[in-house]
Amino acid sequence: MRASIVIGVALLLMSSCTQAKEPKTRDRQVPHPVALPDLSRLEGSVQIQLRERYAALTTKQNEPGTPAVDLADAYGEMGTLFLAAEILDPAEAALLNAQTLAPRQMRWPYYLGHLYRTKGDIGSAATAFERALTLSPNDVATMTWLGEAALDRGRTEVAEGLFTKALTIESRSAAAHYGLGRAQLADRNYAPAARHLEEALALDGKASVVHYPLAMAYRGLGDARRAEGHLQQRGDQRIRKDPLLKALDDLLHSALTYEKNADDAGSRGEWTAAVEYLEKAVTLAPTRASPHHKLGTALFYLGDRRGAVDEFTEALRLSPSLAVAHYALGVIHLDAKEYPQAIASFSAAIRSDPAYVDARVGLADALRRSGQLKASVSEYERILKIDPGSSRARVGYEAALSELKRMRTESPR
Amino acid sequence: MRNAARPAGVFCILTFAFCITCLLAASCSGRPAPTAVEGPWFTDQAHESGLDFVHFNGMTGDFSFPEVMPPGVALLDYDDDGDLDVFVAQGQMLGERPPGDALQRPPSPLISRLYRNGLEVRANGTRTLRFTDVTTASRLLVRGYAMGAATGDFNNDGCVDLYVTNLERSQLFRNNCDGTFNDVTSETRTEDRAWSVSAAFVDYDRDGWLDLFVGNYVHYDVKEEKPCLHSIGSLRDYCPPSVFRPQPGRLYHNNRDGTFSDVTAAAGMAREFGPALGVSTADFNGDGWIDVYVANDGAPNHLWINRHDGTFTNTALLAGVALGADGEAKGSMGVDAGDFDHDGDEDLFITELAREGHNLYVNDGSGVFEERGAAAGIRLPSLPYTGFGAAWLDVDNDGWLDILTVNGAVRHTADALTRKETFSLQQPKQLFRNDGNGRFVDVTGQAGAVLKVPDVSRGAAFGDIDNDGDTDVVVANDSGPIRLLMNHIGSRKHWIGLRVVGRNRRDIVGARVGIVRPSGPAVWRRARADGSYGSANDPRVLVGLGDMAGIDKVRVEWPDGRAEEWTGVPVDRYTTLKEGTGQ
Numbered sequence: 001m002r003a004s005i006v007i008g009v010a011l012l013l014m015s016s017c018t019q020a021k022e023p024k025t026r027d028r029q030v031p032h033p034v035a036l037p038d039l040s041r042l043e044g045s046v047q048i049q050l051r052e053r054y055a056a057l058t059t060k061q062n063e064p065g066t067p068a069v070d071l072a073d074a075y076g077e078m079g080t081l082f083l084a085a086e087i088l089d090p091a092e093a094a095l096l097n098a099q100t101l102a103p104r105q106m107r108w109p110y111y112l113g114h115l116y117r118t119k120g121d122i123g124s125a126a127t128a129f130e131r132a133l134t135l136s137p138n139d140v141a142t143m144t145w146l147g148e149a150a151l152d153r154g155r156t157e158v159a160e161g162l163f164t165k166a167l168t169i170e171s172r173s174a175a176a177h178y179g180l181g182r183a184q185l186a187d188r189n190y191a192p193a194a195r196h197l198e199e200a201l202a203l204d205g206k207a208s209v210v211h212y213p214l215a216m217a218y219r220g221l222g223d224a225r226r227a228e229g230h231l232q233q234r235g236d237q238r239i240r241k242d243p244l245l246k247a248l249d250d251l252l253h254s255a256l257t258y259e260k261n262a263d264d265a266g267s268r269g270e271w272t273a274a275v276e277y278l279e280k281a282v283t284l285a286p287t288r289a290s291p292h293h294k295l296g297t298a299l300f301y302l303g304d305r306r307g308a309v310d311e312f313t314e315a316l317r318l319s320p321s322l323a324v325a326h327y328a329l330g331v332i333h334l335d336a337k338e339y340p341q342a343i344a345s346f347s348a349a350i351r352s353d354p355a356y357v358d359a360r361v362g363l364a365d366a367l368r369r370s371g372q373l374k375a376s377v378s379e380y381e382r383i384l385k386i387d388p389g390s391s392r393a394r395v396g397y398e399a400a401l402s403e404l405k406r407m408r409t410e411s412p413r
Numbered sequence: 414m415r416n417a418a419r420p421a422g423v424f425c426i427l428t429f430a431f432c433i434t435c436l437l438a439a440s441c442s443g444r445p446a447p448t449a450v451e452g453p454w455f456t457d458q459a460h461e462s463g464l465d466f467v468h469f470n471g472m473t474g475d476f477s478f479p480e481v482m483p484p485g486v487a488l489l490d491y492d493d494d495g496d497l498d499v500f501v502a503q504g505q506m507l508g509e510r511p512p513g514d515a516l517q518r519p520p521s522p523l524i525s526r527l528y529r530n531g532l533e534v535r536a537n538g539t540r541t542l543r544f545t546d547v548t549t550a551s552r553l554l555v556r557g558y559a560m561g562a563a564t565g566d567f568n569n570d571g572c573v574d575l576y577v578t579n580l581e582r583s584q585l586f587r588n589n590c591d592g593t594f595n596d597v598t599s600e601t602r603t604e605d606r607a608w609s610v611s612a613a614f615v616d617y618d619r620d621g622w623l624d625l626f627v628g629n630y631v632h633y634d635v636k637e638e639k640p641c642l643h644s645i646g647s648l649r650d651y652c653p654p655s656v657f658r659p660q661p662g663r664l665y666h667n668n669r670d671g672t673f674s675d676v677t678a679a680a681g682m683a684r685e686f687g688p689a690l691g692v693s694t695a696d697f698n699g700d701g702w703i704d705v706y707v708a709n710d711g712a713p714n715h716l717w718i719n720r721h722d723g724t725f726t727n728t729a730l731l732a733g734v735a736l737g738a739d740g741e742a743k744g745s746m747g748v749d750a751g752d753f754d755h756d757g758d759e760d761l762f763i764t765e766l767a768r769e770g771h772n773l774y775v776n777d778g779s780g781v782f783e784e785r786g787a788a789a790g791i792r793l794p795s796l797p798y799t800g801f802g803a804a805w806l807d808v809d810n811d812g813w814l815d816i817l818t819v820n821g822a823v824r825h826t827a828d829a830l831t832r833k834e835t836f837s838l839q840q841p842k843q844l845f846r847n848d849g850n851g852r853f854v855d856v857t858g859q860a861g862a863v864l865k866v867p868d869v870s871r872g873a874a875f876g877d878i879d880n881d882g883d884t885d886v887v888v889a890n891d892s893g894p895i896r897l898l899m900n901h902i903g904s905r906k907h908w909i910g911l912r913v914v915g916r917n918r919r920d921i922v923g924a925r926v927g928i929v930r931p932s933g934p935a936v937w938r939r940a941r942a943d944g945s946y947g948s949a950n951d952p953r954v955l956v957g958l959g960d961m962a963g964i965d966k967v968r969v970e971w972p973d974g975r976a977e978e979w980t981g982v983p984v985d986r987y988t989t990l991k992e993g994t995g996q
Contacts, residue, residue, distance in 0.1 A: 037831040041648050086643075086827040120768050120796035152770070152796065154787040182739065186788060212740020216733060219781075224731070231730050234740050256642070355658055389684055 030071075030100060032093035034078065045253045045284050046085060053081050057094075072102030079108070083115050084251040091115055099131075106135035110142055110244055113149075122152045140166045141242030144175040151183060159183040174203035175239045182213050190220035200239065206268040208235025237267050255285035262294055266301075274298040289319035296328060305332060323352035327359045334362060339370035357383060361392045368396060373404045452901060453861025454808065454844075455886070459897040463544040464499060464887075466526050466895040471506040471558070473514045474835050476651045477638060479507060479580050481823045481838065482610060482630075482690075485561025485802075485872030485947025486889040489573045491551070492592055496532040497876050497951055499544065500575060501525065501889050502559035508635035516835060517892055524548060525555035525577065532879060540879050542899075552593045557581050561872055561947020565614025565623045567601075568671060571918035576625065578609040578947060583627065603673050607660040608633050611692040613943035615703055616923055617719055619973045621915070622667040623922070628689030628707050631657035648830040651823055654688045654710045654744075661686035662707065666723075681724045687712035691748035693944045694923065695759040697732075698780030701974050703923050706734070708745035708763050718780060731781075734761060734774045738784040743769045744799070744823075747873070747946035751805030752937050753814040753847055759939065762791075764800025764818050764946070771795040771803075771818065791816070791845055794855040798840050799823055802873025802946040806884040808860075810906035810957025812936055813847035819870030819888050836892060839867035868893050876951025882908040882985060884955060889948070907958035910987035913940050913969055920952040921992065927968040928956045935968070958984060969995065 036054050039047045060066050060074040079094030092115055098108040109131040116125035126149040132142045147162035163180035166173055181196035194217040201210045215230035241249065249261060262277035275298045281291040296311030309332060315325040330345030346363035349356055360383045367376035380397035383390055459465075470480040484502040491498050503525040506512055512519050528544040535541075558580035567574050572588035585603045586594040598604050607629040614623040631654055641652035664680050665673035677683045687709030697704045702719035709715065713735035717725035729735035737743050744766035750759040754775065761774040761782065770792035774782035786792040798820040805814040820840040829837040842864045845853040857864050872889035879885065883903020888896040913924045922942050927935045942952045958964065966980045969990055977995030982988050 037828070038833065039831065041830070041833075087831060088826065089828045118768070120798070122793055122796055152787060153793050154790060156788070186738070209740055212736060213738070215731075215740075216783075219731065219733070227731060234736075236741065 030075070030097040032096050034075070034090050034094045034097065037087060037090060042085070043254050043256065043284075045255070049253050050081060050085070053078050068101045069105070072098045072100075072105060072108070075101065076105070076108045076111070079115075080111050080248060081251060083111060083118075084248055084257075085254075086118070088115060088119060104135055106132045106139065106142070107244065109135070110145075111248065113142075113145060114245065114248070117145075117149075122149050125149050126153070138169050140170045140173050140176065141244060143169075144173065144179050144242075147176075147179045147183070151179065151186070154186075156183045156186045160187075172203055174200045174207060175242070177203065178207070178210055178239050181210075181217070185213050185217050185220070188220065190217045193217040194221060204240055206237055207239045208233060208237040209239065211235065235267075237264075240268075253284070255281040255288065255291065258284070259291050259294060262291075262298065266294070266298060269301075271298045271301045275302065287318060289315040289322050289325065292318065293322060293325045293328065296325070300328070300332065305336075308332060321352040323349045323356050323359065326352065327356065327362060330359065330362045330366070334366050334369070337369075339366050342366040343370065355386070357387050357390060357393075360386075361390065361396065364393065364400075365396055368400045368403070373400050373407070376400045377404065453863070454859065454902045455861040455863050455898040455900060457863045457866075457896045458542060458899045459895050462542040462897060463546075464528055464895050464897050465546075466501050466503075466528075466889075467520045468501075468504060468890060468892055468895070469515070469517060469519045469523060470504045470892045471510070472516050472836060472892065473507075473510055474516055476641070476649050476835075477507050477635060478633060478652050478657070479558060479608070479635075480504075481651050481869075481891065483558075483560045483871060483891060483947070484889045485578070485610065485945075485949075486874045486887050486895070487562035487564050487575065487949035488874040488876040488878070488887060488951050489564045489575065489942075489949060491527065491573060491575070491588060491594075492529060493572060493590075494530075496530040496880060497878050498530045498547075499528040499874075499887055499895075500553070500562055500577075500949075501528075501887075501895055502561055502577065502872070502947070503555070505558045507558065525553070525559045527551050527553045530878065534880065538881075540881065542879055542897075547592070550592065552595070553586060554596065555579075555584060560608070560610045561612075562949050563612035563614055563625070564942045564949040564952075565625075565922060566919040567614060567623045567625070567667060567673075569622060569915070569917045569919050571914075573920065573952075576603070576612050576614070576627075578612055578627070580608050580633070582606050583609050583612070585625075597671070601671060601673050602675070603665055605629070605663050607663075609662075610690050610947045611943075613692045613694050613705070614922060615694040615705065615943070616972050617664075617694075617703055617705070617725075618666070618723060619702065620667075620669070621973065622669050623919075624667045625663075625665040625673060626692060626694070626705055627663040627665070628692045629660035629662050629686075630654070630690060630710070631659055631688045633657055643825075643827055643830055648827065650825050650830060653824070657688070659686055659688040659709070659712065662689050676723065679723065681726060682717060685715060685727050687715065690746045691763065691944075691946055693748045693750045693761070694941070695750035695939055696925070697750070697759060697776060699758060699778055701970075703972060704780075706748060706750065706761060708748040709742075710746065711744050712742050714745055714763070716780070728780065733782040733784065737765075737769065737772060738787070741769070743772065745772070746799075746801045747803040747818070747944075749804040749944035750939070750941075751814050753805060753816075754851060755813075755934050755936060757935075757937055762803060762805060762816055764803045764820075765795070767797055767799045767822060769796075771800055785851070788851070790852045790854060794843065794845070798843065800843075801871045802888065802948055804873065804875040804945050804950065806875050806886075807955070807957040808844065808846070808884065808900065808903060810883060810903040810908045811849075811959045812933075812957045813849045815847045816845040816853065817873070817875075817886060818843045818845075819868070819873045819886075821869035821871065821891060836869070838869045838891075840870075841865045841867055842870060842888070863896065863898060866896075868896070871946060872948040873945050874948040874950050875945065877910065877953070877955055880910075880987065882910060882955070883957075884951075903957065907960065907962055907984050909956050909958060909964060909967075909982065909984045911940075911954045911956075911967065911982075912952075912987060912989045913954065913992075914989055915992045918991075921971060922952050923972040925970040926954045926956075927970070928958075929965040929968065930958070930961055931963065931965060932961075953987065 057074040076098035082091030109128045113125045113128035129146040143166040147159045150159035160183045166176035177196045177200035184193035197214040211230040211234040215227040218226040258277040258281035262274040265274040278295040292315035296308040300308035326349035333342035349359035364379035383393040472480045487500040488497040529547040531543040533541045560578045563576040572590040575586040587597040612627040666676040691708030705717040707715040716729040747764040758776040758778040763772040773786040800818040803818040808815045822838040844860045846856040869891040874887045881904045883900040886898040924940045942949045970976045979995045
């Protein structure tokens with residue numbers, strides 16, 4: 001109740017600041033000059049993108065009679081592109097100009113909120129999100145980001161109010177359940193915390209970040225077994241992003257960005273999307289081995305074995321010592337029972353990275369399955385010295401010993 | 414209670430809207446007003462006192478990873494004259510590069526340095542600090558690219574020894590009790606060729622001899638380093654630790670004969686390891702045995718709970734100290750343990766990367782923790798900064814432990830890289846004042862301009878350098894001058910200073926000291942030199958008493974489980990409590 005009053009009055013105060021009408025013509029002052037920084041060391045495709053966007057902005061600026069809202073869009077799009085590239089100073093200037101020119105457009109304060117979050121300036125981020133929420137009062141995404149800012153500030157009551165309101169608008173918002181669960185956890189209300197975090201997980205099962213606070217909630221409830229279970233499942237896959245934030249992630253025409261987006265898609269098991277990102281990355285940076293290796297992995301998961309082998313081979317042509325690509329080929333050969341090729345690939349991976357435990361396990365498995373039991377036992381023993389907790393090595397080791405024993409028992413007959 | 418609360422309610426009655434605005438802006442929260450003090454709380458007296466050290470990191474514009482990690486600093490009374498001397502770690506050129514390739518002119522001589530404190534205290538209480546470089550005379554010859562230091566009297570001869578962590582080969586120096594040191598790394602079998610930053614001397618088996626835990630970082634070879642790029646292209650920057658393999662730490666058991674044995678595997682510490690940067694030892698679960706906390710960079714932290722049989726078990730995950738509140742592995746760097754809430758157990762403070770927020774893990778007394786950084790008001794102000802050295806210290810001697818962090822980024826912003834800057838990592842320091850109610854206030858702005866000076870700060874050592882009864886700070890800056898932050902407010906309140914020593918005059922780090930006061934709960938502190946980042950602190954216990962001009966008694970719980978009490982211990986001065994002389 002108190003939280004909702006606080007939010008209500010805050011929004012009321014904010015709205016009084018944002019009732020200004022948008023100017024209709026370009027007869028207005030933009031307070032923040034925006035200049036292109038030195039782009040010479042940026043990825044070529046990003047340079048082109050930024051220059052084109054800047055040229056479009058300059059054209060709009062110089063055209064007499066450009067409607068204010070159009071100029072705002074030009075500044076806003078310039079600002080979001082800078083923001084996507086993490087060039088934050090000009091991004092802030094451009095987005096502030098966009099906000100001034102189009103004070104009723106919620107996108108610009110929304111992105112300003114994310115810019116300030118990136119800078120670690122949560123006070124300014126909260127102000128920007130509040131402004132965006134005033135302009136679009138039922139926007140669940142903005143509401144949850146404002147709730148996140150409240151959590152950062154330790155204001156759990158305000159956060160709970162925001163997340164609760166978000167759930168009244170969109171009861172199946174995983175982000176709002178996740179936020180409300182964490183707010184309850186911070187207040188030591190373990191039962192509702194567990195309930196909301198379970199709900200978040202039910203709505204977005206890939207969001208492995210939920211497991212840790214859920215484990216802490218069960219710990220608070222005295223349920224160590226469930227707590228341990230969730231600790232084991234914890235990860236860093238975040239709740240699915242809202243459309244505006246997703247659009248920001250997809251904005252930059254950059255091989256590295258496409259590769260990062262592919263990583264995110266892959267960790268959610270969205271292999272088709274991962275392939276799309278990686279094909280763009282490969283087109284932009286055909287001589288980099290890493291996107292080829294990742295594309296091979298995505299294709300393998302989609303069942304395209306041939307395509308996967310081609311990409312791993314290309315990755316190794318570009319970077320012959322790329323251990324992960326050797327390992328990946330080893331896995332494919334092992335899966336196809338092509339043991340000599342698997343042994344060769346795993347051995348190459350180990351030559352490149354002697355501490356590559358998975359490659360050593362792969363080699364030991366390939367040796368065992370090809371009947372080279374003594375060699376496989378030696379390899380398993382080596383692995384268990386490096387990593388005594390490797391369950392795969394332990395299982396393989398015991399299987400190899402058992403097989404060896406059986407053969408010794410049978411051989412005198 | 415700390416101070417009278419500001420009458421926030423009056424404003425709230427006057428105008429409801431104003432009250433709400435204040436609630437949102439945290440300016441009407443009813444927190445006690447900070448102590449009103451004339452003049453800055455801290456000033457930098459490095460230059461005038463003769464601390465002329467300038468760190469050199471060997472940077473050539475290639476963004477080699479080790480450049481952003483050093484240096485640490487140690488406060489130790491190496492000549493046993495009653496005041497703290499300063500050791501600071503120096504860098505070198507990396508690999509085969511000649512000094513002419515460096516972007517910064519190397520200072521001469523390019524060696525880690527030991528400065529002797531020639532503190533003069535006059536009859537009227539005024540004092541003068543004067544440091545003299547005694548590196549050569551002390552025969553403290555540190556080889557290679559030094560990172561930090563740990564201190565402790567490993568051979569029980571009453572003279573503090575020095576362990577210097579290094580990029581390649583750490584060194585143990587035995588104090589000969591005559592102002593000189595000998596490198597005894599080989600003969601003590603403490604040679605660790607891994608890259609280490611923080612280490613701690615700790616008597617984990619309660620046998621009266623200090624063992625040594627060394628937190629190792631990552632495998633690094635300058636010849637193998639591949640460039641790391643910013644996410645938008647060919648802007649080269651410093652790499653994150655995730656591109657390197659973490660290295661297991663080392664636990665060396667003191668054999669009581671001048672040698673150590675590597676017992677890492679036997680102690681159960683070889684199985685789980687991460688890129689360690691911070692080490693703090695304390696009895697976290699209250700069972701009377703010292704445990705080890707390791708802050709790992711970008712990987713889950715470890716809480717090694719002592720099992721009383723020479724082995725440890727890592728309970729960090731379920732104990733709630735492995736990760737941030739949301740389950741994220743943070744870039745943990747500096748760490749310190751201390752009882753900030755006067756409930757008798759030791760809580761943990763850890764510095765993190767920018768955008769992550771520092772962690773405050775509050776102990777329930779059984780070794781189970783809750784991360785309360787946001788609720789305590791620490792997370793928000795720390796988000797823009799990357800913290801390194803840090804410690805619990807009672808800045809104003811009001812009896813409550815405050816926090817000081819020294820900061821400096823590890824990666825550049827894209828804005829800086831587009832401007833072709835090569836080392837724009839400078840950030841101010843921060844001071845968080847304990848309000849005594851579980852919350853902290855960022856009082857950096859009130860503490861003096863020196864805290865606002867942007868540096869690439871790494872190590873910080875905490876101790877009473879001028880013996881006036883408050884905690885001063887030596888800050889070691891990467892590729893910059895050392896700073897000596899002298900405290901001007903603590904000694905305005907009452908205090909008690911204790912040196913707890915064994916029968917052989919060794920500082921008994923790990924001893925738990927309780928100050929029983931005429932009113933309020935007992936205040937508990939641990940004699941410790943570890944914590945912070947790559948640094949070693951004053952092992953003496955300094956407790957602020959506020960306006961209390963006397964105490965009832967002092968209780969010391971020795972690491973071997975025995976306890977003694979002393980009455981009639983004077984305040985506003987240092988007293989040595991020798992094992993076996995109490996009740």
